[in-house]
Amino acid sequence: MKYKWKLLLIIPVAAVVVFGLLKAGGNLAGGKDADKDTVNNAVQTVVVKEVTRAKMENVMSLTGTLEALHEASVSSKVAGRVSRVAVENGHRVSPGQSLVFLEYTEYRNALSSNQALLQKANAALLTARSNHDRFSELHKQGAVSDKDFEDISTALALAEADVSSAEAAVSNAEENLRNATINAPLGGVVADRNVNVGQVVSPGMQLMTISDISSVYAVVNIEQAKIAQIKPGLKAVITLDAYPGKTFEGVVDIINPVASKSARVFETKIKINNRDGLLKPGMFAKADIKIGGAEEVAAVSRDALTDREGLYFVFMARDGKAVRQQVQIGKMIDQLVEIKSGLAPGQKVIVTNVNKLKDQDSIKIAE
Template sequence: MKKGYKYTVTSLIIVLLLGLLGYRIQKVLVKQKDLPKSSPVQTVQVMDVGKVKKENSIDLYGSIEAINKVSVSSKLSGRVSKVAVENGQFVDAGETLVVLEDQDYQAALTNSQNILSKAQLRLSDVQKDFEQYERLLAGGALPQHDLDKAKLAVEVAQADLNSAQVGVDNAQLSTKETVIIAPMAGVVAYRSVNSGQMVSPGVPLMTLEDVSSVYATVNVKQIDLPQVKEGMVVQVMPSDDDKQVLAGEVSLISPVANQAARVFEARVKVVNKGGILKPGMFVKTRISLGSPADVLAIPVYALSGKEDAYNVYIAEGNQARQRPVEIGVTMGEQIEIKSGLQLGEKVIVTNINKLKDQDKIAIVAQ
């Protein structure tokens, strides 16, 4: 009995000791959990905020439209036999665009020509009668009223002949107009007609756009409006790479703002050498306002954030400090900094997506 009691006491002591040990271990773990975790040191590269030459200019964006364009329609009703052109195709003036079925118009022409032939024969006959009556009247063998009747018959026959000739002319014109031709040289756009389709007079079939000279229609912000004048020389670029540049001139500035966007529409006239600019194409235009100026700039890839909320990371000792900045124009791989940085400050240019404000950093050479 004493031996069993001894074992029980020993077991209780062991359990208590194990419980106490577990409690202390748990307490230590909780304390460690509550301790602030130290951020890992980020390895970064930096560049000094420097100055670059910025063109003193305004960049405006817009689209191309033809200066001269004409809507092509049929003057007749009929079924389309052939469409000879496609959208985007260049055509010369007088080139065939659409052909209508002409059987009915050819039949009408033949009928008009038959009527004209009969009218010509009728006029010839009554003229002969009139001439004979004149001779008879001169010899006293015919009364005057018979000659008057013959003269009236000639006048009626002449009127019938004139009417028949008009009918032939109209039928010939209609037959000719079954072939619709280009009224000017240009590029085919907005073609809406197909073979087999019925067409009506005046309904647009396509548009022809003369692209030898075009307008770049751009929007000018109110803040830039005082600097943009009619007659200014403009560089026009079909893309942002500035490799293809055409010369243009501001030809018109609207005196009224677009009520929705609060911008003023301006038209830049461009001689379209080589047909580089196409109607509907998006373009960049640049208006020079004077000599280039020195501005603060950093690499574009040093920026983080989003539009209207951009920031950068500055290296201050062994810490990364986040700094909001106001940006300007992009110049190649550099971007203008209007505010937020000072010349010579060290901007972090690598691993910025892994950084937070006040993170520890280690700067390495590039």
């Protein structure tokens, strides 16, 4: 009987504990759901702006690649082993600045040897001239035969030729010695350095490139149907993925008068001042060449745009909801972007926190 009472007491207590745990678990789950509903239904305060009409210049939009204003390949004119390299990629150099030094002992010795030969040839020439002068008088007096005087004259001519040859050899030796130091052909920036100390170089071997990037060219290709609209002096706006939101001014400078045989396009170079050194040869560039005239287009602030997988969207403010709308964009002007389709002037679009919004989120328009 004692055990029965204990069992009866345990059962109600266990039931109370289980009920309490179930109730607590229900409250926890309900709390999570409630929080989730609160997040989904939270009203976000946003700023809206109307789709406006903006005047945009007619431009021809093109893509291309940047290249240096001037570029020169640096190579050795003589063979030799490199003893020192004075520059690295990216170093700025002046015209004539020394870049690479070759071992020059062989060239110095060759110069000394040829200078000695020149001295010997000059001495022989003095003797030949003296003999010629002396025998010339004797020949006039009939004391020397024509044959002997002809031999003396020939010896003088040979001595003069030997001096000329020796002088040329000295000049070549001096040039070779000078060429053992390789200098910059123009001012610019060192690129593509391909030489190291101890390396043996041969004549014509490319060692590095010097690029003058004080200004650069944006090189674009223009179809033959559009080339008549382009002429030197037209202004252009250049943008690069490397510098989002930054623009560079350029001018059409060079138009190839002959189309490429393969693609039938005309290579055109747009000159851009690179005073800050931000533009590098090889960068991908977008160019908008201003071809004259202007038109009114629907436009929104760039802040209204969001993109996904190459498509562009805006959020419209409609009946307290953020409604996502796909749009097709066109040209950029300052902080505005042309809307080709998807919106009309007067409609209101959200311009704050668009990357955090979802379609049909509740919103409140800021006063």
